[in-house]
Amino acid sequence: MAEVVNVRLLKAGDKLQVSHGATVVVVSNPLDGVWIFARYLASPEDPSLEGTEDMIFAQDIIEVLEISGD
Amino acid sequence: MATKTKGRFVNGLVDMKAGKISREIFVNEEIYAEEQEQVFTRAWLFIGHESQVPKPGDYFVSGMGEESVILCRDREGALHVFLNSCRHRGMKVCRYDEGNTPVFTCPYHGWSYATDGKLVGVPFFKDAYHEKLDKSKWGLVEVAQMEVYKGSIWATWDPAAPPFTEYLGDFKMFFDLSLEAWNGTDEPLEVIGGVQKWLIPCNWKFPAENFSGDSYHNISHRSVDMVGIGPSGTGRRDTQERADSRRLQVSFPDRGHQTGIYVLPGGSPTAASYQQSPEVADYFREAEEKRRAIKGEWGRVTGSPGEIFPNTALHPRQPRSIAVWHPRGAHQTEVWRWYLVDAGAPYAVKDFLRQYYIRYSGPGGLTEQDDMENWNYAHSASRGTIARRHPYSYEQGMGSEQTNFELDGLKIPGTVMDLTEAKSSEQNLRNFYKRWAEFMDAPSWDELADWR
Numbered sequence: 374m375a376e377v378v379n380v381r382l383l384k385a386g387d388k389l390q391v392s393h394g395a396t397v398v399v400v401s402n403p404l405d406g407v408w409i410f411a412r413y414l415a416s417p418e419d420p421s422l423e424g425t426e427d428m429i430f431a432q433d434i435i436e437v438l439e440i441s442g443d
Numbered sequence: 444m445a446t447k448t449k450g451r452f453v454n455g456l457v458d459m460k461a462g463k464i465s466r467e468i469f470v471n472e473e474i475y476a477e478e479q480e481q482v483f484t485r486a487w488l489f490i491g492h493e494s495q496v497p498k499p500g501d502y503f504v505s506g507m508g509e510e511s512v513i514l515c516r517d518r519e520g521a522l523h524v525f526l527n528s529c530r531h532r533g534m535k536v537c538r539y540d541e542g543n544t545p546v547f548t549c550p551y552h553g554w555s556y557a558t559d560g561k562l563v564g565v566p567f568f569k570d571a572y573h574e575k576l577d578k579s580k581w582g583l584v585e586v587a588q589m590e591v592y593k594g595s596i597w598a599t600w601d602p603a604a605p606p607f608t609e610y611l612g613d614f615k616m617f618f619d620l621s622l623e624a625w626n627g628t629d630e631p632l633e634v635i636g637g638v639q640k641w642l643i644p645c646n647w648k649f650p651a652e653n654f655s656g657d658s659y660h661n662i663s664h665r666s667v668d669m670v671g672i673g674p675s676g677t678g679r680r681d682t683q684e685r686a687d688s689r690r691l692q693v694s695f696p697d698r699g700h701q702t703g704i705y706v707l708p709g710g711s712p713t714a715a716s717y718q719q720s721p722e723v724a725d726y727f728r729e730a731e732e733k734r735r736a737i738k739g740e741w742g743r744v745t746g747s748p749g750e751i752f753p754n755t756a757l758h759p760r761q762p763r764s765i766a767v768w769h770p771r772g773a774h775q776t777e778v779w780r781w782y783l784v785d786a787g788a789p790y791a792v793k794d795f796l797r798q799y800y801i802r803y804s805g806p807g808g809l810t811e812q813d814d815m816e817n818w819n820y821a822h823s824a825s826r827g828t829i830a831r832r833h834p835y836s837y838e839q840g841m842g843s844e845q846t847n848f849e850l851d852g853l854k855i856p857g858t859v860m861d862l863t864e865a866k867s868s869e870q871n872l873r874n875f876y877k878r879w880a881e882f883m884d885a886p887s888w889d890e891l892a893d894w895r
Contacts, residue, residue: 392570393569401545403544403545403546403548405544405546405548405550405555406548406550407548407550407553407555407564407566408546408548408553408555408564410545428555428563428564430553430564430566430567431553432566432567433566433567
């Protein structure tokens, strides 16, 4: 089982693998432990999402790909 | 409603012709449940103060009757009041007292709402809902009407209620005594020190009645006067101008609002106050001089406790605060008290007032403790089978009220009782319960707004 991502620790610039094979970069974190605001970097199933911003649900986050430098 | 002479409550359980009120309206749980519908879903209720939510994203969790509501300022700067309950399964979407946030997220299933109330986050929207849920229909429930009046924020669930200033009627000029700066201008006030919240084991109408103008109970505060908690170390206030003033009760029968006031004779100066602290004394002397200059004859009026129907209490002068009596069942009230100061006052003045305010009011305030003890035991001693058979007396001063009252050229609107010699009257209390009974009997605002 993949390690559970603590979404409260995510910060702007972190790159994430999310469901449906998409990758996103964190734009901001409301710190509610449930959602993050992110921008799609890649979305093979729906390329029209690339470059758009959306709210990403915590359970849709599969893993942290890259932690941004401060 | 003024034309209605008899109902279950009007001249029934609330018999104002005889000056008697049944104890049932305080202790009966069915009447309490009815009251939530008839009074608290229809009246305008105090929510908070603008100074509590100055920036986009700021929120303050308040209450309307038994409902938890969120006062918040959205990203565009607009104020909203929402029911604090997720549209999916009802969980509170905000469990903090106040703060700043971009979204209100339900911790149960994760629905998330923007600060304008729109549903913006639905977990598994694509996979489980197949993007078919119409998010635009599932935003937070917003109040029917909200108004900001001189920094105070009010709301009602009833779209048919009159606008707030019409709801106030001529009581507005008395409410202004609580909302204007000490110098009588619209310079901003601010809430100091957070909001005090505590529970009292009594029906909410006991404190509402008390602040409507029950000065008969002053004997209860004699010990506080002896201790001398006032700003000058004597009594419980520092309002020497009252010695020279006419002491009046003012009430508005068609609205249910009432207050006490003091009116100085024409040409009389306001006595100095806060004499033990030179900086505070100077601040109030300058403010009072300006207030008297810009208010003209109305400047002769100073405030005393009052009540905006149904459950907002005013304490305009010393200490300056606004309280809400939130109903928490027939036998319990949750008090919330806001303390107000001039936002531009020097720190020393604010701190002096803060210390005086909490010495006087709130759960640790000596004066409020006296009151709570009375309400607590009056309520518990009224719950028994035998006790409930015997009504309370509200006969004091019946028939002595006046209209078109004038004092040295200053006309006072509303129904006036001159207490200067009478010392006490229950006219304001009768006014409160008369309006309460009208709300309980009336099917809609068509009957309640009969001044139209």
